[in-house]
Amino acid sequence: MSTEAETILQLENVTAGYGRIIALNGIDLKVEQGAMATLLGANGAGKTTTLKTISGLVRATGGKVLFEGEDITQTPAHEIARRGLVHVPEGRHVLRGLSVRENLELGAFTVKDPATRRKRMDEVFGLFPVLAKRQHGDGSLLSGGEQQMLAIGRALMHGPRLLLLDEPSMGLAPKLVIETMQIVKRLSEAGTTILLVEQNARLALKLADYGYVLEGGHIRMQGDAATLRADNSIVQAYLGE
Numbered sequence: 001m002s003t004e005a006e007t008i009l010q011l012e013n014v015t016a017g018y019g020r021i022i023a024l025n026g027i028d029l030k031v032e033q034g035a036m037a038t039l040l041g042a043n044g045a046g047k048t049t050t051l052k053t054i055s056g057l058v059r060a061t062g063g064k065v066l067f068e069g070e071d072i073t074q075t076p077a078h079e080i081a082r083r084g085l086v087h088v089p090e091g092r093h094v095l096r097g098l099s100v101r102e103n104l105e106l107g108a109f110t111v112k113d114p115a116t117r118r119k120r121m122d123e124v125f126g127l128f129p130v131l132a133k134r135q136h137g138d139g140s141l142l143s144g145g146e147q148q149m150l151a152i153g154r155a156l157m158h159g160p161r162l163l164l165l166d167e168p169s170m171g172l173a174p175k176l177v178i179e180t181m182q183i184v185k186r187l188s189e190a191g192t193t194i195l196l197v198e199q200n201a202r203l204a205l206k207l208a209d210y211g212y213v214l215e216g217g218h219i220r221m222q223g224d225a226a227t228l229r230a231d232n233s234i235v236q237a238y239l240g241e
């Protein structure tokens with residue numbers, strides 16, 4: 001991570017949990033403008049909770065979340081999304097009974113200007129031609145991979161300044177996992193800043209610039225993706241391979 005790059009997201013000693021369960025035990029983390037960072041760890045390490053705490057779906061019980069330098073620790077989730085910090089949760093959450101187009105329009109609830117909404121939809125259709133082709137069909141009838149594209153497309157309708165992606169390859173066939181990761185890579189190359197949670201650690205470390213390894217609600221390790229990838233002991237000890 002270069003020291004000159006601007007930090008878009010910063011977590012300082014963040015704690016969070018569910019009632020008596022402490023899921024995050026003092027997390028420090030940074031994502032820099034234009035970069036892709038990845039958050040890795042075994043099941044139950046706290047990856048999803050970290051993303052939910054950033055996007056306001058879970059309230060931090062301590063510490064600070066700063067987005068573009070502003071404290072958003074207590075900001076409501078819809079306001080965080082409005083500011084351009086957009087979370088694509090685990091599972092695809094495509095709404096049954098709504099067309100592909102309507103699903104995308106739902107993603108644009110933060111965008112008031114109709115011309116901007118149309119422009120964004122055109123961009124999403126350019127990125128995912130299959131969604132353009134099936135725009136009037138029921139979103140829930142798309143394949144798993146296409147539904148993941150729709151979930152990501154819906155997030156792009158907000159014009160995200162930071163995209164949180166929670167296990168986008170979850171439940172997809174191997175070929176689609178690769179395809180989904182290529183999409184994530186393209187988004188990153190097009191300038192979207194991304195924090196990626198991914199079960200496939202090796203793949204995530206190939207795409208990302210920087211990685212954090214979570215264990216039991218603590219950051220156990222962090223570093224350049226290439227350095228983490230080269231260290232087999234990390235992969236074996238923390239990533240459940």
Ligand SMILES: Nc1ncnc2c1ncn2[C@@H]1O[C@H](COP(=O)(O)OP(=O)(O)OP(=O)(O)O)[C@@H](O)[C@H]1O
Pocket residue numbers: 018021022023041042043044045046047048049050
């Ligand atoms: N809604 C909830 N209620 C109670 N405990 C929860 C809830 N969600 C998560 N937890 C607990 O919080 C801890 C962290 O869970 P989290 O889902 O953040 O982990 P994760 O690293 O994303 O795991 P996975 O890869 O399995 O999704 C775990 O001990 C989990 O059991």
